[in-house]
Amino acid sequence: MTDPDGIVSSYADQAERDAEASVRPKRLDEFVGQHRVREQLELLLHSALRRGSPPDHILLSGSPGLGKTTLAMIVAAELGGGLRITSGPAIERSGDLAAVLTSLAAGDVLFIDEIHRIAKPAEELLYSAMEDFRVDVIVGKGPGATAIPLDLEPFTLVGATTRAGLLTGPMRDRFGFVGHLEFYEPAELQRVITRAAGILGVAIEPDGAAEIAGRSRGTPRIANRLLRRVRDFAEVRGDGVVSLAAAHAALAVYDVDDLGLDRLDKAVIRALVDTFGGGPVGLSTLAVAVGEQPDTVEEVCEPFLVRAGLLARTPRGRVATAAGWRHLGRTPPAPGPGQPALFGIDPDAP
Numbered sequence: 001m002t003d004p005d006g007i008v009s010s011y012a013d014q015a016e017r018d019a020e021a022s023v024r025p026k027r028l029d030e031f032v033g034q035h036r037v038r039e040q041l042e043l044l045l046h047s048a049l050r051r052g053s054p055p056d057h058i059l060l061s062g063s064p065g066l067g068k069t070t071l072a073m074i075v076a077a078e079l080g081g082g083l084r085i086t087s088g089p090a091i092e093r094s095g096d097l098a099a100v101l102t103s104l105a106a107g108d109v110l111f112i113d114e115i116h117r118i119a120k121p122a123e124e125l126l127y128s129a130m131e132d133f134r135v136d137v138i139v140g141k142g143p144g145a146t147a148i149p150l151d152l153e154p155f156t157l158v159g160a161t162t163r164a165g166l167l168t169g170p171m172r173d174r175f176g177f178v179g180h181l182e183f184y185e186p187a188e189l190q191r192v193i194t195r196a197a198g199i200l201g202v203a204i205e206p207d208g209a210a211e212i213a214g215r216s217r218g219t220p221r222i223a224n225r226l227l228r229r230v231r232d233f234a235e236v237r238g239d240g241v242v243s244l245a246a247a248h249a250a251l252a253v254y255d256v257d258d259l260g261l262d263r264l265d266k267a268v269i270r271a272l273v274d275t276f277g278g279g280p281v282g283l284s285t286l287a288v289a290v291g292e293q294p295d296t297v298e299e300v301c302e303p304f305l306v307r308a309g310l311l312a313r314t315p316r317g318r319v320a321t322a323a324g325w326r327h328l329g330r331t332p333p334a335p336g337p338g339q340p341a342l343f344g345i346d347p348d349a350p
Helices: 007-022 035-051 068-079 094-102 120-132 169-173 186-200 206-214 220-237 244-253 263-275 283-290 294-307 322-327
Strands: 058-061 083-087 109-113 134-139 146-151 156-161 177-180 311-314 317-320
Touching (some): 035 058, 035 068, 035 177, 068 083, 068 109, 068 156, 094 120, 094 134, 120 156, 120 169, 186 206, 186 220, 206 220, 220 244, 263 283, 263 294, 263 317, 263 322, 283 294, 283 317, 294 311
Parallel strands (some): 058 156, 058 177, 083 109, 109 156
Antiparallel strands (some): 134 146, 311 317
């Protein structure tokens, strides 16, 4: 049966979002991992509650899927205020931001995702809002333009960014608290998966949870997604229990290997090794070889491949490391006379 209007896909996407929302922790004591950031936030929020004033503005940085949005929701819940959510790309004009800011009630939390992509005029308007809880709205154009000052209710801004280096200095300096979220350890992800399974009503065994955690690339969002896919497999082709065997079989069906590499990740490594002899090769050429856009390869695949030690970025292009060769079951080439070892390979090693 065809689905010309995409209705089935829409329902599936909504179901995924609902499932993801249902397993989000609601309070700090429910949040797994990120111990340092969680402790620092706890001190910040509890101190503000005792004083009866909004806490300093908060900036959260880190890779996608580590919990920045969840922590913003927790901040609002802990403070007992409302939460407004928007994103940097959605704020194209200063008037868009002014409309959001003037609608905030006292004690509310404004969450701006990808805040490094906010438009420059809106960013400059945000400076006075963060410091003085005031904005100047420009009415009219040219010599007759008039600035009307508007007072804002005290609020807390929570900004999230995956690329903290793109934030301007004036913007970064206006945040009183900056927290960086790290990738999770497998034991922490196993706790995340076990908790999510309990909320979703999924029967899961410890070794099944451990297997999923080991392939989740240190990211809770990926762990929860893989849990739902293994649950589907266990319900359709098994006894409904997420066991080690069910996890192995399901992740093989979904083409997720032992390190957590998916189809595109493996295509990038194979192209480097098999097509280009290990590299170096330019990003655009590599993207064409795997049939993807350069931005997708650079922003989706490469961060994990580099972190896993399978790929390296060099001034001449992308290079497959010795670990990348071995992950494909290939023998890394030995360096020629006078050449350095290939990323840690000892040329004299057997």
